Amino acid sequence: MLDRCSECGHKYEIETGFFYGAMYVAYALSVAISVAAFLSTYLLFPETPYWAYIIIVLLSLVGMAPITFRGARLIWINFFSSYKSDAIDKFKKQNNE
Ligand SMILES: [Zn+2]
Numbered sequence: 001m002l003d004r005c006s007e008c009g010h011k012y013e014i015e016t017g018f019f020y021g022a023m024y025v026a027y028a029l030s031v032a033i034s035v036a037a038f039l040s041t042y043l044l045f046p047e048t049p050y051w052a053y054i055i056i057v058l059l060s061l062v063g064m065a066p067i068t069f070r071g072a073r074l075i076w077i078n079f080f081s082s083y084k085s086d087a088i089d090k091f092k093k094q095n096n097e
Contacts (some may be wrong), residue, residue, distance in 0.1 A: 010081065014081070022073045026069065026072035033068070034057045038056075038057055041044065
């Protein structure tokens, strides 16, 4: 992950270990994905054996891992950072571009 935004210079990791908190968001996303995979399997294929649910849920979690990882970081940083419409102009002026 980059240290700063290339457009506006915003520092991503606000403090050391900042993104540890994203693990809580990733957990919530994983639970949501698991429940969605389970329910959709149950509703579409009611005769599915129990062991297949475990495999389906695990595969959906592994398949969604890149999205869960980045999505959790995006959600987490948006709790603490706000959008500033003049940030890009200020950053360019600061670097004489
Ligand atoms: Zn930016």
